[in-house]
Amino acid sequence: MTHDVHIIGGGLAGSEAAWQLARRGVRVRLSEMRGGGETTPAHQGAGLAELVCSNSFRSDDDEKNAVGLLHHEMRLLDSLVMRAGEKARVPAGSAMAVDREVFSAEVERELAALPNLEIVRERIDTLPESGLTIVATGPLTAASLAASIGAATGSDSLAFFDAIAPIVHRDSIDMDVCWMAARWDKGGKDYINCPMTKEQYLAFHQGLLEGEKGEFKEWEANTPYFEGCMPIEVMAERGVDTLRFGPMKPVGLDNPHWATPEHPNGRWPYAVVQLRQDNKLGTLWNMVGFQTKLRHAEQVRLFRTIPGLENAEFARLGGLHRNTFLNSPVLLDRQLRLRKARHIRFAGQITGCEGYVESSAVGLIAGMMAAAELAGGEWHSPPRTSAIGALLAHITGDAEAETYQPMNVNFGLFPPLPEVKKKQRKEAYTERAKADFSEWLANLALVPA
Ligand SMILES: Cc1cc2nc3c(=O)[nH]c(=O)nc-3n(C[C@H](O)[C@H](O)[C@H](O)COP(=O)(O)OP(=O)(O)OC[C@H]3O[C@@H](n4cnc5c(N)ncnc54)[C@H](O)[C@@H]3O)c2cc1C
DSSP states (O other): OOOSEEEEOOSHHHHHHHHHHHTTTOOEEEEESBTTTBOOSSOOSSOTTOOOSOOEEEEOOTTTOHHHHHHHHHHHTTOHHHHHHHHTEEOOTTEEEEOHHHHHHHHHHHHHTOTTEEEEEOOOOSOOSSSEEEEOOOTTOOHHHHHHHHHHHOGGGEEEEEEEOOEEEGGGSOTTTOEEEOGGGOSSSOEEEEEEOHHHHHHHHHHHHHSOBOOOOHHHHTSOOOTTOOOHHHHHHTOTTTGGGTTTOOTTOOBGGGOOSSSTTOBOOSEEEEEEEOBTTSOEEEETTOOOOBOHHHHHHHHTTSTTOTTOOEEEOOEEEEEEEEOHHHHBOTTSEETTEEEEEEOGGGGTBOSHHHHHHHHHHHHHHHHHHHHTOOOOOOOTTSHHHHHHHIIIIIBOSTTOOOBOOOGGGSOOOTTSOGGGHHHHHHHHHHHHHHHHHHTOOSOOO
């Protein structure tokens, strides 16, 4: 069968994209290397949409939780992942968890029933030179294809490891303790600085040494990542002052909260934790140089001992994993197309979203975009106030390209509602998202799936 769209990768994103296209009458070739003699270091079998680790799609609460809201929007778009997830559902309280075997089999069964979809077990090694293509090869993209993507985008544009520093919601930082400044007052007052006394620093350093850490998987340990993104606890192990000469360097940072008649501009703290703006909205700030393999609960406990971050709410916690992903904010246009070669779209985790649900959602929307392109209609992306729209906007230009790292959906990606009281914001974001998304859907000029 000749095809209109070639999808490379039959994971969550590729399967969802194939469903959205083939159900609209588009002829699709779906190339999946597993089942054709290849595998990735994490997958166990040959099933489409295999869940490589946990069996959870996280919260299903669409009133107060961003990922639950994403479920809701995906269901309205007749998502295959949500449909198969429902059939495979197992009890998990307010979360949505699935039997992974049933889930994958259900995805495969639904796709196999589509007459204009051809599933081919083959590895693709180079980016096609022509023809509408969706690349959804995930965080463990085969090396040959990764090399081809690297050649097309520039080697600096494709990462093989994430080095995730925690991200904090701006409105949870105590600015009576922290202050805005750049080192030596150079440039604008671009950083939020959290000051530490000697006692606080020493206790923090000890906490890093004692904190429980996650281990690298065997296949991750062989991939070099160290230069430039060493975990903070590894730096701490090198000596008590290593961090004070590295990411926690206090020099050139007068703390105005410590001003005295003798020192009207304040004094340098013993150590400083700096946060840098992470998205254009200014709602999310990353902790500079704080990539870590500390366990998540440990990160929350320890990082809340940092002055000014006692009540920090984390949009994302730190991590370090094998993860192939593009610097999408610079490489992709608003429709997930490679700016340099617009016949190629990317979808799923390779775009720099993070998580099963987010990867599926980006696959879903990439499929819809390709369908709209083939139909010759004008495409309007979901509103930024919706979960899919916020995630898409972040990936395709709103995130800071320089510090771009994989991101889960969270309310920090949504346009802020400062006029609403903090306690009521989640409900307010949700209400606005649902109204705007419904309006977008009602006006969508695309054949329903
Ligand atoms: C070890 C690990 C654990 C994770 N655990 C979780 C978790 O617990 N919860 C969570 O929400 N997220 C988790 N993730 C993150 C992520 O959400 C999942 O990896 C998710 O499966 C990404 O979806 P995807 O469709 O983008 O990629 P995938 O689901 O990985 O699908 C990509 C597909 O492309 C195929 N492929 C690769 N290269 C080629 C090629 N050249 N030609 C043809 N086919 C190719 C692969 O075989 C694979 O089937 C984890 C990631 C990893 C690596």
